[in-house]
Amino acid sequence: MIIIGEKINGSIPSTAKAIAERDEKFIRNLARRQADCGADYLDVNAGASPDMERETLRWLIGIVQDEVDTPICIDSSSPESILDAIPLAKKEGMINSVSDEARKCERLFPGVAKTGWKIIALTCDDNGIPTDPGVKRKIAGTIIEKAAAEGIERDRLYIDTLVNTIATTPRAQLSFSEAVRGINEDWPGVHFTSGLSNISFGMPFRKAINMSFLVLAMNAGMDSAIMDPTNSDMLAALYATRLMLDDDEYCADYLTTYRDGLFGAKKG
Numbered sequence: 001m002i003i004i005g006e007k008i009n010g011s012i013p014s015t016a017k018a019i020a021e022r023d024e025k026f027i028r029n030l031a032r033r034q035a036d037c038g039a040d041y042l043d044v045n046a047g048a049s050p051d052m053e054r055e056t057l058r059w060l061i062g063i064v065q066d067e068v069d070t071p072i073c074i075d076s077s078s079p080e081s082i083l084d085a086i087p088l089a090k091k092e093g094m095i096n097s098v099s100d101e102a103r104k105c106e107r108l109f110p111g112v113a114k115t116g117w118k119i120i121a122l123t124c125d126d127n128g129i130p131t132d133p134g135v136k137r138k139i140a141g142t143i144i145e146k147a148a149a150e151g152i153e154r155d156r157l158y159i160d161t162l163v164n165t166i167a168t169t170p171r172a173q174l175s176f177s178e179a180v181r182g183i184n185e186d187w188p189g190v191h192f193t194s195g196l197s198n199i200s201f202g203m204p205f206r207k208a209i210n211m212s213f214l215v216l217a218m219n220a221g222m223d224s225a226i227m228d229p230t231n232s233d234m235l236a237a238l239y240a241t242r243l244m245l246d247d248d249e250y251c252a253d254y255l256t257t258y259r260d261g262l263f264g265a266k267k268g
């Protein structure tokens with residue numbers, strides 16, 4: 001299970017303020033805390049207006065890599081901004097994201113094919129974000145085939161079937177899991193990810209809903225998540241679920257993470 005730390009994101013008000021003020025210490029602290037909590041990649045999203053994006057990404061990536069060794073996950077809707085940021089990275093990381101809209105596959109894949117970068121692929125196209133699992137499955141297939149045509153192996157792809165909000169789409173989790181199972185059947189070996197908090201927009205006590213989503217999504221085959229690793233309840237749910245799915249030999253990762261104090265209080 002790959003954890004992508006979500007906190008360096010210009011759409012979070014406190015991070016936006018730090019970016020606007022070029023508050024290096026604040027960004028260093030976000031990078032350090034997420035790395036200490038076991039993030040495998042750190043999402044970096046400038047959240048700025050497009051004309052500022054390249055410069056902001058450059059600044060953020062420089063600070064993050066100076067503070068921690070964790071590879072980055074470049075989060076931008078612009079393939080050109082992503083391609084521009086890749087040479088700044090010290091290690092191969094993740095690209096977040098591509099989709100089948102606005103010829104994004106065509107704009108991005110040739111430039112990344114010969115690298116080892118992992119690629120998050122959203123199942124949306126020029127018709128928007130589908131809710132029907134069959135449509136998500138079809139778009140995933142289109143993107144996977146376009147990647148293959150460029151020589152990008154299937155195991156570099158992380159499909160994000162874009163979970164809908166439970167408050168307005170009662171079948172949001174069920175559709176997500178159905179899409180993951182379907183795509184897994186069509187394309188064994190491909191990976192899956194999702195932003196964990198999308199499910200709970202507009203609801204109180206979001207953490208309970210996010211945790212329930214995480215458990216069910218992992219059971220369906222999701223093997224990566226874009227989340228806040230400093231949230232000890234989410235982290236505990238993740239490691240406990242790995243135990244349940246026989247994905248943690250000798251309970252080693254659960255025990256280590258517990259002993260490191262990452263589940264909150266050490267006793268209990």
Ligand code: THG
Pocket residue numbers: 006007009012075096097120160162194195196197198226228231234
């Ligand atoms: N899929 C993909 N990329 C994505 C998303 C996705 N990138 C952006 C977004 N969705 C995921 N990132 C965030 C970042 C921050 C928050 C939510 C999603 C957020 N964070 C709270 C904060 O930091 O204050 C804390 C939340 C918590 O404690 O759990 O709201 O869906 N491919």
